Amino acid sequence: xxKILFPAAMILLSAQTALAQQDSWxxxxxxxxxxxxxxxxxxxxxxxxxxxxxxxxxxxDVADGSGDLPETVxxxxxxxxxxxxxLGTPFYRIIALDPATGGERWSYDSESALExxxxxxxxxxxxxxxxxxxxxxxxxRVYLGTMDAELHAVDADTGERCADFADGGVLNVNxxxxxxxxxxxSLLQPPLVAGDTLLLGWAGMDWEYSVAPPGNLxxxxxxxxxxxxxxxxxxxxxxxxxxxxxxWTAMTxxxxxxxxxAPVSSPSPNYWGGDRTDPIPLATSVTALDIATGxxxxxxxxxxxxxxxxxxxxxxxxxxxxxxGEIIPALVQATKQGFLFVLDRRxxxxxxxxxxxxxxxxxxQGEVTVPTQPFPTLPAALGNPEQLPDVWALSDLVSLGQxxxxxxxxxxxxxxxxxxxxxxxxxxxxxxxxxxxGVAIDPRNGILYANASRIVQFIRLIPRAEYEQINDGxxxxxxxxxxxxxxxxxxxxxxxxxxxxxxxxxxxxxTFSAIDLATGDLLYEVPFGMAQFNGFYGLRDWGSPTLxxxxxxxxxxxxIGASMDSRVRALDAATGEEVWSDxxxxxxxxxxxxxTHEGEDYVVFAVGGNSILKPEVSDQAVxxxxxRD
Amino acid sequence: xxxxxxxxxxxxxxxxxxGLIAFFGPFGNTGVDxxxxxxxxxxxxxxxxxxxxxxxIWQPLGGWRLTLCALAMFAxxxxxxxxxxxxQYMLAFAMAxxxxxxxxxxxxxxxxx
Numbered sequence: 001x002x003k004i005l006f007p008a009a010m011i012l013l014s015a016q017t018a019l020a021q022q023d024s025w026x027x028x029x030x031x032x033x034x035x036x037x038x039x040x041x042x043x044x045x046x047x048x049x050x051x052x053x054x055x056x057x058x059x060x061d062v063a064d065g066s067g068d069l070p071e072t073v074x075x076x077x078x079x080x081x082x083x084x085x086x087l088g089t090p091f092y093r094i095i096a097l098d099p100a101t102g103g104e105r106w107s108y109d110s111e112s113a114l115e116x117x118x119x120x121x122x123x124x125x126x127x128x129x130x131x132x133x134x135x136x137x138x139x140x141r142v143y144l145g146t147m148d149a150e151l152h153a154v155d156a157d158t159g160e161r162c163a164d165f166a167d168g169g170v171l172n173v174n175x176x177x178x179x180x181x182x183x184x185x186s187l188l189q190p191p192l193v194a195g196d197t198l199l200l201g202w203a204g205m206d207w208e209y210s211v212a213p214p215g216n217l218x219x220x221x222x223x224x225x226x227x228x229x230x231x232x233x234x235x236x237x238x239x240x241x242x243x244x245x246x247x248w249t250a251m252t253x254x255x256x257x258x259x260x261x262a263p264v265s266s267p268s269p270n271y272w273g274g275d276r277t278d279p280i281p282l283a284t285s286v287t288a289l290d291i292a293t294g295x296x297x298x299x300x301x302x303x304x305x306x307x308x309x310x311x312x313x314x315x316x317x318x319x320x321x322x323x324x325g326e327i328i329p330a331l332v333q334a335t336k337q338g339f340l341f342v343l344d345r346r347x348x349x350x351x352x353x354x355x356x357x358x359x360x361x362x363x364x365q366g367e368v369t370v371p372t373q374p375f376p377t378l379p380a381a382l383g384n385p386e387q388l389p390d391v392w393a394l395s396d397l398v399s400l401g402q403x404x405x406x407x408x409x410x411x412x413x414x415x416x417x418x419x420x421x422x423x424x425x426x427x428x429x430x431x432x433x434x435x436x437x438g439v440a441i442d443p444r445n446g447i448l449y450a451n452a453s454r455i456v457q458f459i460r461l462i463p464r465a466e467y468e469q470i471n472d473g474x475x476x477x478x479x480x481x482x483x484x485x486x487x488x489x490x491x492x493x494x495x496x497x498x499x500x501x502x503x504x505x506x507x508x509x510x511t512f513s514a515i516d517l518a519t520g521d522l523l524y525e526v527p528f529g530m531a532q533f534n535g536f537y538g539l540r541d542w543g544s545p546t547l548x549x550x551x552x553x554x555x556x557x558x559x560i561g562a563s564m565d566s567r568v569r570a571l572d573a574a575t576g577e578e579v580w581s582d583x584x585x586x587x588x589x590x591x592x593x594x595x596t597h598e599g600e601d602y603v604v605f606a607v608g609g610n611s612i613l614k615p616e617v618s619d620q621a622v623x624x625x626x627x628r629d
Numbered sequence: 630x631x632x633x634x635x636x637x638x639x640x641x642x643x644x645x646x647x648g649l650i651a652f653f654g655p656f657g658n659t660g661v662d663x664x665x666x667x668x669x670x671x672x673x674x675x676x677x678x679x680x681x682x683x684x685x686i687w688q689p690l691g692g693w694r695l696t697l698c699a700l701a702m703f704a705x706x707x708x709x710x711x712x713x714x715x716x717q718y719m720l721a722f723a724m725a726x727x728x729x730x731x732x733x734x735x736x737x738x739x740x741x742x
Contacts (some may be wrong), residue, residue, distance in 0.1 A: 212672040535664025566660055585658050 074608025145187020201247025436547020529563025561588025
């Protein structure tokens with residue numbers, strides 16, 4: 001792993017005042033710009049060692065899948081607004097807490113059916129907050145989405161439903177699911193609140209169908225629930241043959257420019273594109289839309305003809321970058337491949353050169369891969385994704401050469417190697433180098449911080465007849481099989497491991513990096529977290545796969561959970577060195593909320609776990625604060 | 630009862646208690662509670678305790694004593710390694726101490742007819 005010392009002198013960038021004044025945490029990524037920067041001053045590398053766990057709260061909304069309920073995946077970022085901490089839960093409840101004590105102020109139950117309609121687990125990534133600026137009931141609101149596509153609006157002070165919103169406080173978003181509606185919408189990610197507009201994407205079923213609901217972005221009036229506009233991302237003529245390209249993750253907005261930046265996912269079916277060989281320019285893109293009208297202003301497609309399920313996984317982060325004496329309003333879009341695309345957020349023009357490079361071509365029947373794909377020359381990619389890790393000697397040894405044999409047997413010709421009947425290794429895997437956690441940026445100096453996973457996966461396209469024979473006509477995600485129904489191929493997808501379950505590829509399995517956005521230079525990249533298998537921890541140099549993202553503070557500290565080892569950590573932002581950690585019940589797979597309440601700085605993690613990392617799940621929220629003198 | 634084994638017994642009982650705590654987490658999350666690894670560490674520490682008790686009560690000499698002590702040492706070694714990678718450092722320390730305490734007892738046993 002390349003390590004570069006933090007430069008002594010940094011070019012100071014023009015920080016947006018609003019970003020640098022971040023004391024609250026009013027949305028999934030903290031602010032509309034998704035910088036994940038907290039203006040808290042007291043939390044420094046020298047002080048965080050004294051952090052104390054000041055309270056712990058159990059939502060009670062947790063299931064490990066062993067009983068009647070599906071397992072829960074709780075990736076919520078707590079929202080701090082209105083002097084209150086709001087949690088959304090995977091049982092689709094809202095809980096309002098006193099930030100200082102963790103005492104419950106109120107709770108609201110959506111009474112949503114706890115059924116895994118589109119996902120294998122009950123999932124929630126939190127709530128959204130809006131206020132009108134006026135006094136009175138429901139002038140401050142909390143919004144919660146559900147698995148069955150209801151959007152609930154409740155009063156932020158009392159938890160009572162807001163009767164003037166849609167149908168008595170509940171909006172049925174599935175009413176707009178009327179094309180290729182093979183599955184219902186699910187509202188797992190809270191809407192983005194941009195002024196008085198709620199911007200809403202939805203989640204569907206991955207890997208199941210060829211023809212699926214076409215992705216779109218819905219704009220909803222925050223007060224009435226009225227649909228303001230609806231913009232789709234699949235060309236009309238292709239809708240009978242494909243679908244999705246939806247927005248399942250968080251979004252970003254620039255109210256000054258009047259733009260929302262939508263990370264658009266891949267089209268269906270995810271791993272075979274023979275029925276969608278025509279261009280779908282808005283799929284796997286970051287797309288800017290006019291908040292007022294829904295008109296598409298610009299779009300940047302970072303993968304063409306995506307057959308790797310490399311959805312754009314996270315909200316882009318806004319930052320201003322100096323160029324030739326001018327300050328350029330920019331955004332940074334992290335991708336599942338670990339690339340960072342830095343674009344002028346007014347136009348979508350790249351701010352660093354992007355090369356078109358020849359990529360491996362598919363020999364699968366019906367598939368037509370594109371000859372080139374875009375590769376950013378700068379900034380440095382996260383986790384060295386262009387180099388497939390070597391076979392891990394330890395894993396190879398204990399499996400008597402299984403890993404080496406498979407490396408020879410499976411197809412890998414570099415990034416963008418297509419899925420194949422032979423079996424393809426792909427790196428980074430489908431969960432990505434980065435995912436919904438995205439990146440954090442210190443707007444004062446333009447330094448970007450990001451965790452990245454380094455997971456190699458194996459995928460095989462299975463001809464339909466063989467697939468149905470293996471899966472008795474059906475098939476599900478649990479064992480790695482997924483049908484891609486009505487396409488010629490089902491898939492088998494799994495991590496590349498030996499018979500003992502030990503990864504076949506060389507560590508590190510996860511890294512943490514800092515990048516100077518003015519130059520694109522990698523400042524450091526260090527192993528992050530500890531992998532854990534059957535309770536046994538790996539060595540620190542091995543790092544850990546991660547889900548969730550970092551927060552950087554004005555005091556020079558990065559807070560992050562995300563790792564397999566169920567630790568929440570503080571890192572010295574200058575070096576990536578761990579300066580504090582605490583053991584929690586499961587991996588904290590979201591983003592911590594870092595805010596100032598009544599003059600004191602708090603760090604709050606929602607600890608939910610995710611079976612992608614390990615089986616443990618939890619309903620724990622924990623808050624940390626420096627000791628009072 | 631062969632009292633010379635009391636230190637080993639004490640360490641192995643402490644190890645078994647720490648193994649129980651690691652596996653069941655009665656005082657809170659240990660980071661490994663309920664895992665296969667913690668189960669193996671618990672099994673190892675309990676095995677050492679049982680072997681030491683057997684040796685103390687039965688007081689075997691010669692080959693039996695040597696074999697049982699060697700088994701207990703082997704279990705202590707593996708459990709210490711396991712506990713280290715489970716980040717249960719007190720358990721690892723107890724098992725490492727038990728390993729070293731058992732060495733002279735095994736050597737001592739070889740001198741009996």
